[in-house]
Amino acid sequence: MERATAEVAIEPAPERLAPSVRRGIFLYLGILIVLLAFGGPSGGLIDIPISFFLKNRLHLEAHQVAHFRLIAAIPLYLSFAFGFIRDMWNPLGLRDRGFMLVFGGLCALLYLGFAFLPMTYASLLVAVIVLTTSFLFVASAQNGLASTIGQQHAMTGQISAAWNVFTSIPLVAALLAGGWLSGLLEDRNADSATRVLFVAGAVIMAAVSLFALWKPKDVFENVHAEHGSDVHPLADIKRLFGEWRIYPAMAIWLLWNFAPGSTTPLQYHLQNNLHATDAQWGQWNAIFAASFIPTFIVYGFLCRRFPLRTLLLWGTVIAVPQMVPLLFIDSVTGALVAAVPMGLMGGLATGAYMDLIIRSCPRGLQGTTLMMSSSLYFVISRFGDLLGTTLYDRYGGFTVCVIAITFVYALILPTLWLVPKELIATTDGEVVEVSRGIEALNRS
Numbered sequence: 001m002e003r004a005t006a007e008v009a010i011e012p013a014p015e016r017l018a019p020s021v022r023r024g025i026f027l028y029l030g031i032l033i034v035l036l037a038f039g040g041p042s043g044g045l046i047d048i049p050i051s052f053f054l055k056n057r058l059h060l061e062a063h064q065v066a067h068f069r070l071i072a073a074i075p076l077y078l079s080f081a082f083g084f085i086r087d088m089w090n091p092l093g094l095r096d097r098g099f100m101l102v103f104g105g106l107c108a109l110l111y112l113g114f115a116f117l118p119m120t121y122a123s124l125l126v127a128v129i130v131l132t133t134s135f136l137f138v139a140s141a142q143n144g145l146a147s148t149i150g151q152q153h154a155m156t157g158q159i160s161a162a163w164n165v166f167t168s169i170p171l172v173a174a175l176l177a178g179g180w181l182s183g184l185l186e187d188r189n190a191d192s193a194t195r196v197l198f199v200a201g202a203v204i205m206a207a208v209s210l211f212a213l214w215k216p217k218d219v220f221e222n223v224h225a226e227h228g229s230d231v232h233p234l235a236d237i238k239r240l241f242g243e244w245r246i247y248p249a250m251a252i253w254l255l256w257n258f259a260p261g262s263t264t265p266l267q268y269h270l271q272n273n274l275h276a277t278d279a280q281w282g283q284w285n286a287i288f289a290a291s292f293i294p295t296f297i298v299y300g301f302l303c304r305r306f307p308l309r310t311l312l313l314w315g316t317v318i319a320v321p322q323m324v325p326l327l328f329i330d331s332v333t334g335a336l337v338a339a340v341p342m343g344l345m346g347g348l349a350t351g352a353y354m355d356l357i358i359r360s361c362p363r364g365l366q367g368t369t370l371m372m373s374s375s376l377y378f379v380i381s382r383f384g385d386l387l388g389t390t391l392y393d394r395y396g397g398f399t400v401c402v403i404a405i406t407f408v409y410a411l412i413l414p415t416l417w418l419v420p421k422e423l424i425a426t427t428d429g430e431v432v433e434v435s436r437g438i439e440a441l442n443r444s
Contacts, residue, residue, distance in 0.1 A: 016429060017153050017222060024218030025149060029159075030166040032100075032142050032211060037170035039107070039204035040139070041131040042076060042378075045174035048285075049197055050124065051267070052278050057193075058121060066264045066389045068121075069382060072128040076378035079136055083371025086140040087364060088231045095225070097212045099141035104209030107134040111202035119194040131201070136371075138208060143374070144367025147358045149223050151366065157303025157428030160354040164296040164347075168289050175286040226364035240365050248418040249360040250376055252353055255412045257377045261388025261401025262323070269398040276332045284339050291343020292350065299351030308355055308424035312416055315349035320409045322346050323402045359423055 017025070038045050054060045054068055091098035114127040150159035240246070270276040270284060302311060322345045325338040361369040391400045 015153055015222075017155070021218045021222065022153075022155065022158070024216060025222070026158075026162045028214075028216050028219045029142075029146050029149075029162065032208070033146075033163065033166040034170045035204060035208045035211060036135075036139060036142055037167055038174055039201055039208060040135050041128050041201070042073070043171070043174055046197055046201055048175060048282055049193070050128070053119075053124070053193065054121075055267075056278070063264075063386075063389045063393060066382075066386050068125065069264070070386055072125055072132070073378045073382050075129060075132040075136055077375055077382075079140070079375040079378065080368055080372035082136040082140040083143065083367040083369070083374075084233075084237075084365075085137070086144050086367035086371075087236070088233055094212070096141035096145045097215065099137050100212035101209055103134055103137035104205050104212060107131060107138065108202045108205040108209060110134055111198045111205060115195045115198035115202065124194070127198070135205075138205075139374070140367050140371050143370035145219075145223065147361055147366040147370050148226070149219070150358045151361060151363070152223060154429050156358040157308070157351070157355045158300055160351050160358060161296050161300030161303065164299075164351055164354065165293055168293050168296065172286045172290045172293075175282045175289060236365060236368075240362055240368060243360075243362045245420050245423055246357075246360045246362070246369060246372075248415060248420070249353070249356045250373065251415050251418070252412055253357060253373050254376055254380050255408055255415065256319075256349065256353055258380045258384040258405075258408050259323075259388075260384040260404045260408070261392060261398065262405060263381070263385045263388070265385075265388045265392035265398060265401050266326075268392070270332065270335055273398075274330070274332050274335060276335070280332055280336070284335055287336055287339040288343045291340045292347040295344055295347025296351055299348055299355075302348075303351070303355060303428040305427060307427055308352065308359070309419075309421070311348065311352040312356065312419070312424060315352040316409075316412045316416065319346050319349035320413070321406060322409065323405045326402050327399060355428075356419065356424065 037043055040046070051065060051069075054065050060068070086096070086099060091102055094101065110131055114123075114131065117123055117127070146159055146163055147156075150156040267281055270281055271278075276284070299311070322342050325342055326335070329335045329338050357370065357373050358366075388401050388404070391404060392398060
């Protein structure tokens, strides 16, 4: 005989933390985010040299590089599954620290193993897929921990700002180092070049595993588990997909990251048409990423003074023409200069969209929701890249890509009307008590 019972879970009102405690949390998350940004197989330090390896060593065309990236990103498309595992599983009884300790160490060992294999198209593809799979367990822990703290302490906007800043700083360094490293490795044979990259990845991920041994009170005494000892995966899946408020947030994130032509076609446009070097392509990406940082910092202040609905609207209005400056450049120098306003135009929107996603997370499923946004990012950006290369190859220029990107960004504006008004009515730190019934199905 089966019966269903409804249990009501009362969400405690978010607790505001002292500034010193918040700084301790930001320090811990900042170190972790920086390490992961350097150590991830899809990050700039590893990914940029691989893209140059495919282009310069294997002499692949733009669409062939896009296809490699599309296939290599298969685990990234399934990021939500890793987030769900994070929400349901408690490895070694250490929760997020357990994921970092176990899978950070495993990822380091895998990097070392692949470092000493001969590198071909096939072996490189397998290496990236396997490494990414291991890495995503660690990334899910960081995503879940950061978003849970943000929700439980009414600091989703500040978490978004800090997260984006700490992600951008190593990204800039990795992009500069990635382009420089690619040029440095040109004189080495293929196996030696990839060995240097993978050994560097192994060292970084070993550091992540060791970092998991640290348990600062400011962080772990201010985050409480939202699952009991019993977990109900099927009920949680039903609860996740029955949560309407996540859908507008994901739709906005999809449109923001589609950007057809902003990766491979832009690289080929700058290098083939404007004759940029590998290092200059890395510099362009680094300048673009660095230019987001000032507006991320500004967002951290604005989110405590203006409701999220205001920041979403104006952030989007500013971001829609982000790629238009590329229509007016005819030199590498011009492209490097244009990267500055382009980055500045995107920071406010990115901060607001991530803030919205964190606010939209169902309780106890923060890891799943944030990793779902990661899945969506990689699926849509890879397919956007594929569409962009098709447009670039067919029409023989980058202008059509700029037009396509601008049109897609403009679609975000009407999508904002779908966001639940109560979700974006408050400023960061404005505490509103909520109690919400959560139906859990118990079968006996």
